Amino acid sequence: MLSLKKRILKIQKDRNFFLVMTLLLCSPLAVYGNSKKIYRADRRMGDRFYIASRLQRIFGAESSKTLEENILSKVRAFGGACSPYNVISEFQKEGKKRINHHTKYRCYSGLADSKVEPFIDAGILRTGHLHKTCDLLVAKQQTYQFAINLAGLGSNSAKSDSNLKKMLRLFYPHSKKLPLALKKVKNPSWKLILSSLCKSDYWQIP
Amino acid sequence: MKTGFWVPVLLFLAIGSITLYLKDSNQSQARVTTSHSIDLSKESPQYQKVFKILETSCNHCHSSYAGYSEASWVITGQVIPGNPQRSYLYYHLRGSETGGAESMPPKKALSKEELRVLAEWIRGLSKGLAKMPASFSLPKTLAKKINPALTLTEEEVYFRCHSQFSRSAPDSEDQLLAKVKKGLLSSVDACLQLLKNATFNSKSDSISNSIRRTFHGLHNSWFNNFLLFNLQASFPSYDVLDITGPALYFTKSLFSSDFNFNQILSGNQNLRAVRSQEVANDYFIYKKESSEMRLSQHGFFVGKEKNKSRKNWNPNFVARGNLLDIKALKADSKDLLPLYLDQTDSYLAKIFKGPLNIRQNLGGGLIGSQSFLLFNHGRELGETMDGGLLLPRRWSKMVFSNLLCRELPLLRKVDVIKDIQKKSDISFRKQASCLQCHSSIDPLAAAARQMTAVASSDHPDGYTQHIRLHSSNPKLGNGKLLVDSDTSYHLRPPHGRLRYRNLYGKLVESSFQNMQELGQRLLEQDDLYICTAKRYLYFLTGIDVAVEDYSTQLKSYDPISLEYIRFLIFLGKRLKQHQNLSYLIKDIVSSDLYRQRDYQIYASD
Structure with a gap:
């Protein structure tokens, strides 16, 4: 058995090897070369209002509390400034307790929320909150049923291509082709399909 | 294998x-310094000698000099062809007898022969080298930059702009969508129609309200300073002074047909939002929902407790609800403070008799508005400006940052050598490196010299903060623009100078007599328009292009960067021409970039 050093020496004699190595090393350097990037390309995701609005349309009015707790109130994860003076709020007496009424445009964490970015690129926070929201909405019978009905399906509908397309169009209304990944899944439940679509990234990019 | x-x-x-x-x-550092090695054989024999001197005596600390060609010294302004005495490089050399402030190298001086070689090289340099950045010609455009497979359909483009503008997808009954589907309306026209429907004189529906809210929120996010210098003063002040005040100028320009873009920096009126006022103001907006502090129970105060002058005050509150219109703010009796203090400490506060108009504007539209002055004044309550240590520098820094998208320093060392005041008691007036920032912000801050922040009362949490504008007295004369301390500085006419390198690398040196003139000087430059274009481009596509002095590094940008710079300059120049924010949006929405599914362009040639 030859030692490593001898093997390297042997290979270095091969002229083709040098050609390959030169290409491997030099081509990326040539591409990067002296170029300087002056821009940042963030994925132009929808903000918290957009995400909440789309999901509410898909899962119905029963989803509003879940959406407020997991999407609308997560200003730093999704972006979208609050409107400090757009808040309808008054302390009203209900029995002895004061009740504070707000709109979804309120500043959850104070006035600094009015200065946040108009949208925030997908990150671990955003993904985590969305996944949790999707799980909750699919697990809740009323919201799940609303989505199934909206797609024109029933819980026992067959997993045919046309039915899968109906489900897909809830999130991707302009989609014409069924993604291969969705075709290949073997005998999935509608809940799993709905949840996967809900958690996917691309519908969040308007 | x-x-x-x-x-x-x-x-x-x-x-x-x-x-x-x-x-x-290295590339991330290259934003500040260029660190490429160069081909010395292409340089002049004189520079080859200079390069060796620098290599031996300077480069171990200033490593970026290793990548400097002859032209780099001139382009970066560190060498003035033909004039060693005014050249930053030579000026700072120990023993050069030019009177430089910083002697280099720190330990061992260059020999007389080495200094002679350097001086001779500078004297012999062609002045033509300095013209390179001024021409500012961008390399040729990309021949093919889109991916046809990722191009949106007309319907999808409308879906996109509707979703971005209103933050909700169009529903199946959307009339504009129906027209786009039938080919009766182009997607771009449909997007513009959405904006038109949201103009202030139109009927308000939920989509129009959402669109106004989206854009007003966007404009508001550009002005990130809102905390008043004294934190205690914060919460009642925001119910009297609109926290979104600076953004109102941009929003009015977008949604009012009679307010051109250049009016953002013109005139001497503050703006007020007209909102739907569904419910009366009932609690401080600063307080979180758990709070039970109610406006009606809390009260506002003017005056000082110690001399028993403190009394209730009933100011005009900022309107609440959906944004319906933005109008010129005309002060009434509720906007006049009868008394005010120079600080909130009950023992030390000096009381002043009003009336103080809390809606006064210094001119120049947005930059002279109460909200922009107050949120950016950056000084203690009661301080008057003296032209030295006391100047509203945060305000001028924010003019550059918020409106021109430019961060300090904005001058090259060669630009500020003439500003060095060796006899000044103020340390930053003696150093070229400090003056690269101060020579921009100090003469600009002179425009806002009249302002002093004051408080309405000494009530622990019942006072508001405002800007008092001192009346200028022409009889005092202009005086010097930058002095160590002038007790009458705040009373002299507010003349000053706009001084910075613009994004083409051109040195802008423009004097003004007041804030209104400063607004005009800013409108004459391309920077304001290109900054606005940059911000809209980011909002609509997610592409954030840095705005800086492009001239010195044009050849080092990658092809895509150059394409974005070109597009940005195009958008900005168009805005300067048509003065209409809707058209700016139209220019972006019609672009290839906006119609790409992934908002990307590609360098395929």
Whole structure:
């Protein structure tokens, strides 16, 4: 058995090897070369209002509390400034307790929320909150049923291509082709399909 | 394949990756300094000698000089062809007898012969070298930059703009969508129609309200300072002074047909939002929902407790609800403070008799508005400006940052050598490196010299903060623009100077007599328009292009960067021409970039 050093020496004699190595090393350097990037390309995701609005349309009015707790109130994860003076709020007496009424445009964490970015690129926070929201909405019978009905399906509908397309169009209304990944899944439940679509990234990019 | 082949392959790949990584790390630093090595054989024989001197005596600390060609010294302004005495490089050399503030190299001076070689090289340099950045010609455009497979349909473009503008997808009954589907209306026209429907004189529906809210929120996010210098003063002030005040100028320009873009920096009126006022103001907006502090129970105060002058005050509150219109703010009796204090400490506060108009504007539209002055004044309550240490520098820094998208320093060392005041008691007036920032912000801050922040009362949490504008007295004369301390500085006419390198690398030096003139000087430049274009481009596509002095590094940008710079300048110049924010949006929505599914362009040639 030859030692490593001898093997390297042997290979270095091969002229083709040098050609390959030169290409491997030099081509990326040539591409990067002296170029300087002056821009940042963030994925132009929808903000918290957009995400909440789309999901509410898909899962119905029963989803509003879940959406407020997991999407609308997560200003730093999704972006979208609050409107400090757009808040309808008054302390009203209900029995002895004061009740504070707000709109979804309120500043959850104070006035600094009015200065946040108009949208925030997908990150671990955003993904985590969305996944949790999707799980909750699919697990809740009323919201799940609303989505199934909206797609024109029933819980026992067959997993045919046309039915899968109906489900897909809830999130991707302009989609014409069924993604291969969705075709290949073997005998999935509608809940799993709905949840996967809900958690996917691309519908969040308007 | 034998493992013997893969060992060296992996080894080389690893070396390649490390090299790439190091290259990338260097590139991030290259934003400030260029650190490429150069081909010396292409340089003049004189510069080859100079390069060796620099290599021996300077480069171990100033490593970026290793990448400087002859032209680089001129382009970066560190060498003035023909004039060693005014050249930053020569000026700072120990023993050069030019009177430089910083002697270099720190330990061992250059020999007389080395200094002579340097001086001779500078004297012999062609002045033509300095003209390179001024021409500012961008390399040719990309021949093919889109991916046809990722191009949106007309319907999808409308879906996109509707979703971005209103933050909700169009529903199946959307009339504009129906027209786009039938081919009766182009997507761009449909997007513009959405904006038109949201103009202030139109009927308000929920989509129009959402669109106004989206854009007003966007404009408001550009002005990130809102905390008043004294934190205690914060919460009642925001119910009297609109926290979104500066943004109102941009929003009015977008949604009012009679307010051109250039009016943002013109005139002497503050703006007020007209909102739907569904419910009366009932609690401080600053307080979180758990709070039970109610406006009606809390009260506002003017005056001082110690001399028993403190009394209730009933100011005009900022309107609440959906944004319906933005109008010129006309002060009434509720906007006049009968008394005010120079600080909130009950023992030390000096009381002043009003009336103080809390809606006064210094001119120049947005930059002279109460909200922009107050949120950016950056000084203690009661301080008057003296032209030295006391100047509203945060305000001028924010003019550059918020409106021109430019961060300090904005001058090259060569630009500020003439500003060095060796006899000044103020340390930053003696150093060229400090003056690269101060020579921009100090003469600009002179425009806002009249302002002093004051408080309405000494009530622990019942006072509001405002800007008092001192009346200028022409009889005092202009005086010097930058002095160590002038007790009458705040009373002199507010003349000043706009001084910075614009994004083409051109030195802007423009004097003004007041804030209104400063607004005009800013409108004459391209920077304001290009900054606005940059912000809309980011909002609509997610592409954030840095705005800086492009002239010195034009040749080092990658092709995509150059394409974005070109597009940005195009958008900005168009805005300067048509003065209409809707058209700016139209220009972006009609672009190839906006119609790409992934908002990307590609360098395929």
